[in-house]
Every structure is written in structure tokens, then in C-alpha cells.
Amino acid sequence: MATKDLLIVDDDSLVCESLKEMLLMEGFTVDAVLSGQAALENLRGVKYSLILSDIQMPGLDGFELLKELKGRAPDTLVIFITGHGHIAGAVEAIKLGAYDYITKPIDDLRLKLTIGHALEQKKLQASYNTLKQRLKPWALDETLVFGDRKMDRLLEMVHTIADTMATVLITGESGTGKSMLARYIHDHSHRREGPFVKISCGSLSETLLESELFGHVRGSFTGAIRDKKGKFEEANGGTIFLDDINSASANLQVKLLRVLQEKVIERVGGNVPYQTDVRIITATNTSLQDEVAKQNFREDLYYRINVVSFTIPPLRDRLSDIEPLALHFIKHFNQIHHKEIKGISKSTLQICLQYPWPGNVRELENVIERAVILSPGEFIVPESLPGNIRESKPATPREALKHLKLEEALALAEREILINALESFSWNRQLSARSLGISRTTLFNKMRRFQLVDPRRPAPEGFAGPTSA
Numbered sequence: 181m182a183t184k185d186l187l188i189v190d191d192d193s194l195v196c197e198s199l200k201e202m203l204l205m206e207g208f209t210v211d212a213v214l215s216g217q218a219a220l221e222n223l224r225g226v227k228y229s230l231i232l233s234d235i236q237m238p239g240l241d242g243f244e245l246l247k248e249l250k251g252r253a254p255d256t257l258v259i260f261i262t263g264h265g266h267i268a269g270a271v272e273a274i275k276l277g278a279y280d281y282i283t284k285p286i287d288d289l290r291l292k293l294t295i296g297h298a299l300e301q302k303k304l305q306a307s308y309n310t311l312k313q314r315l316k317p318w319a320l321d322e323t324l325v326f327g328d329r330k331m332d333r334l335l336e337m338v339h340t341i342a343d344t345m346a347t348v349l350i351t352g353e354s355g356t357g358k359s360m361l362a363r364y365i366h367d368h369s370h371r372r373e374g375p376f377v378k379i380s381c382g383s384l385s386e387t388l389l390e391s392e393l394f395g396h397v398r399g400s401f402t403g404a405i406r407d408k409k410g411k412f413e414e415a416n417g418g419t420i421f422l423d424d425i426n427s428a429s430a431n432l433q434v435k436l437l438r439v440l441q442e443k444v445i446e447r448v449g450g451n452v453p454y455q456t457d458v459r460i461i462t463a464t465n466t467s468l469q470d471e472v473a474k475q476n477f478r479e480d481l482y483y484r485i486n487v488v489s490f491t492i493p494p495l496r497d498r499l500s501d502i503e504p505l506a507l508h509f510i511k512h513f514n515q516i517h518h519k520e521i522k523g524i525s526k527s528t529l530q531i532c533l534q535y536p537w538p539g540n541v542r543e544l545e546n547v548i549e550r551a552v553i554l555s556p557g558e559f560i561v562p563e564s565l566p567g568n569i570r571e572s573k574p575a576t577p578r579e580a581l582k583h584l585k586l587e588e589a590l591a592l593a594e595r596e597i598l599i600n601a602l603e604s605f606s607w608n609r610q611l612s613a614r615s616l617g618i619s620r621t622t623l624f625n626k627m628r629r630f631q632l633v634d635p636r637r638p639a640p641e642g643f644a645g646p647t648s649a
Contacts, residue, residue, distance in 0.1 A: 182226045185299065188212040189219045189233035189245065190261065199232065199286070206292060216240025216248075223253055230257045230279075230298055235269055243269075246276060257298050261286065324357075324364055325508040328498035334490055341488050342368040347440065349425075349485050350463040352492035355542030358463040359423060361492060366419040371459060374418025377411045381432075382424035390432060391448050400449020412445050415458045425462040425485065426471055433478045440484045460485065495537040495544060499592070502532050505541060509548035510560070521552050524560040526599070531562055535572045595630045598623075602632065 185208040190196045196212040203210045211226065213219050217240050219231065231249070235242035242260055249256055260281040262270040270281035279298050282291055324335065341348070342365050350358045359378060366376045379392060387401065395410030411420055428436065439445055440460065444453045462485045471477035495501065510521050537543055551564035562570055605611040613623040
């Protein structure tokens with residue numbers, strides 16, 4: 181799509197031509213059309229940084245054009261041209277998203293300054309967005325959902341190594357999301373266009389696993405009726421993810437070591453070497469260091485696959501991830517099961533925060549799917565949870581807080597104090613603030629920080645959490 185600086189929209193052809201001529205002389209790239217509808221047609225083939233439009237036009241007027249632009253070209257700035265008698269309308273347009281307005285008769289100097297400031301602001305915003313994405317590119321990514329600072333720091337390190345060839349070892353309990361993190365690393369590397377191949381080393385027998393990984397030649401074993409490519413050949417130019425690497429046999433460990441050292445594989449039953457260009461990511465839910473000490477895992481292979489390592493904390497150690505994950509799963513399963521669950525009630529969330537989640541994120545996902553299906557109302561309620569979760573004993577304060585940083589523990593306690601005060605006074609902010617010894621403004625700012633919303637009222641602007649009482 182072509183890009184230009186300006187599009188002039190005015191039903192007066194004389195105004196259009198004179199403005200276009202003046203702005204072309206100033207060095208801008210400019211188009212001019214005589215109606216709002218023509219402007220929309222131009223937007224199909226050209227991306228404009230700014231639109232200079234009259235408000236009063238037959239057919240599609242300036243306000244309607246602005247409304248259409250929000251959906252079709254939300255990044256395009258709009259400056260309106262208006263007569264003195266319609267300044268109130270121009271001010272209203274700014275409230276609706278216009279950048280500024282110019283009054284008739286048009287002052288050329290004022291117009292050039294306004295356009296210059298608008299385009300400069302657009303450049304600064306684009307630079308800021310680029311910088312923000314470069315410094316923290318995972319912030320806009322929806323493949324990983326988290327709210328905990330430990331995960332935030334982990335993702336920061338992931339982005340440091342994602343675009344390298346370093347082998348990666350991911351550790352963590354079952355269900356924490358190791359395979360998802362492996363896929364995330366692949367998707368944020370220069371190999372993203374190549375294949376991502378996953379295989380669990382603990383799900384197949386030794387013979388079958390070697391055949392799956394390296395392929396085999398015809399007649400190499402019973403049932404090998406034709407030559408077959410292995411996962412390493414399939415993953416050429418991309419990434420292979422070896423889950424449960426701790427389950428690899430001694431013979432397989434030797435072959436994996438050769439792949440890492442020489443970038444060469446041989447099919448089972450064959451002696452022809454195949455060069456391979458594959459990045460290897462491995463994962464385990466046990467301590468490989470312990471397996472090395474027990475001589476169950478080769479030390480040289482361990483150091484080869486452990487060039488960079490990440491440990492995903494269990495869900496019970498990152499309580500602040502539970503709510504965003506639950507909301508993410510609700511949205512996902514609403515689409516699958518054709519439901520319209522809006523969120524999770526506070527009492528249900530409290531139960532979830534007290535439960536230890538031995539199955540981690542995978543268990544939470546399954547529980548939320550069940551709850552979405554069974555919930556009779558708009559919010560997930562305790563009755564929709566499995567009995568073992570509802571009846572689980574809450575952890576003692578020391579157990580609940582021992583894995584949190586001081587700032588996180590204090591924030592958790594502060595949130596509970598605010599909820600108790602608000603519920604005690606039926607969400608009356610004046611009385612709640614007085615009981616807490618703070619101002620009403622301070623209370624409102626804290627409610628905004630912790631996303632605390634009176635369930636009986638629509639959430640005010642700036643509040644995002646669909647959490648019911």
C-alpha cells in the first residue's frame with residue numbers, strides 16, 4: 181500500500197486545489213478529494229498520516245468520516261476545517277478523537293504549523309511504540325499470559341537469547357507450560373518461518389523413539405517396510421523440542437550428543453550421515469543434576485543442552501498469574517462451548533488463590549473449562565468448581581506468602597484490607613475511605629490499581645477486571 185502525508189477532503193473544489201498547491205510547495209505528499217465517500221475509497225490504496233477535512237459536507241460529513249476512520253485507519257490523524265459559527269462542533273470532534281481544527285478563512289501559517297506539529301507527534305508516537313516493543317516485545321503478545329513479576333523477568337531473559345542458536349533447557353513441574361515456552365522461543369527467533377517439531381522422550385519405547393527422532397531405512401527392523409525421515413530431518417531449518425529429556429536412554433543420549441557436536445544424524449539401520457540445521461530445546465520436570473550424580477544422565481550431554489536454562493515456577497508460587505490465566509481461559513472456552521461467561525466471582529477467585537494447584541496451569545485450564553460449561557450465570561461461582569478444590573484447606577499465612585517478594589506480599593494484604601472495608605460499607609467509597617483513614621481520592625486510586633469494582637455497577641473507565649462479587 182502506498183503512503184502519503186496528507187489527504188484533503190472538501191466539497192469546495194477551489195479550497196481543495198488551493199490547499200493542495202500550497203502544501204505541495206511545502207514539500208508534503210498530498211491528495212485531494214471532494215467528498216467523504218471519495219476519501220474512504222482513497223484509503224483502500226493509500227495510507228495517509230493525516231487527513232485535513234471540512235466538517236460540513238453533503239453525504240458523508242466530517243463527523244461520519246471520523247467515525248469510519250476509527251475502524252479503517254485508526255492511526256491516521258484528523259484536522260478539521262470549520263467556520264466560526266461551527267467551532268462548538270469542532271471542539272466536540274476533538275473529544276471524539278480529532279487532532280485539532282482550523283477556522284475559516286484559513287491562515288496559511290497556522291495551518292502549516294498545525295500540520296507540522298501533528299506529523300511530528302505521529303513520528304514521536306511511532307518511535308515510542310517501536311522502542312516499547314523492542315524493550316518489552318512480549319507485552320503485546322497473547323501466547324503467554326501472566327501477571328507475576330517472576331514471569332516478567334523470565335520473559336525478559338527469554339528475549340535476550342530467543343534469536344540465537346543457543347540450546348535451551350527448560351525445567352519446571354508438569355503442567356507449568358514448558359512446551360508453550362519452547363514454542364514461544366521458536367516464534368521469536370529468526371527460525372520462526374521454519375518448522376517447530378515436538379516429541380516427548382518419555383512417551384515411546386527406546387527403539388520407536390530413535391526411529392521417530394532419526395528416521396530408519398527399509399528393513400532395519402520388523403515393520404520397517406520403507407525408508408522414513410525422522411523428526412530431526414523434518415525440523416531442518418527450524419526447532420526441535422525434546423520434552424522429558426530425562427527419559428532418554430543411554431544409547432539415545434550418545435546419539436543426541438553427536439547431533440549437538442557434529443550436526444549430523446544417521447537413520448536407524450543406515451550408515452549415511454545427514455547434515456542437520458536444527459536448534460534444540462529440551463525440557464524436564466526432574467533435576468538433571470541429580471540424574472547426572474546418579475549416573476543416569478551423561479554429564480557431557482547435560483552441559484551441551486544446558487547452555488541456557490529457564491525454570492518456570494509452579495502456579496502456587498505465582499498467585500498473581502491465577503486471575504489473568506483464568507480470564508484468558510474463560511474467553512477461550514466461551515468461544516469453544518458457545519458460552520457468555522463474563523468473569524470469575526471474588527469468592528471463587530479467593531478459593532483458587534488458596535488451592536495449591538498440583539497440576540499447575542494445565543489443571544487450572546481444565547478446571548476453568550469445566551466451570552465455563554457448568555456455570556449457570558454470567559460469572560463462575562464456587563459451586564462450579566470441583567469438590568476437592570472447594571473443600572481444600574487454605575494455606576496458613578506463612579505458607580501462602582513464603583514464595584512472594586515483600587512488595588507482592590504487601591500488595592496482596594493491602595488488596596484484602598481494601599476489599600473487606602468496601603464490602604463492610606456496601607462499596608460506599610466515602611465511608612470506606614473514612615474507616616481506612618485515607619482520602620476518597622486515595623481510595624479510588626487504590627481501587628484502580630487493584631482493579632476493584634463494585635459488582636452491582638458497570639466498571640468505570642480505567643478498570644479492566646471482570647470480577648464479580
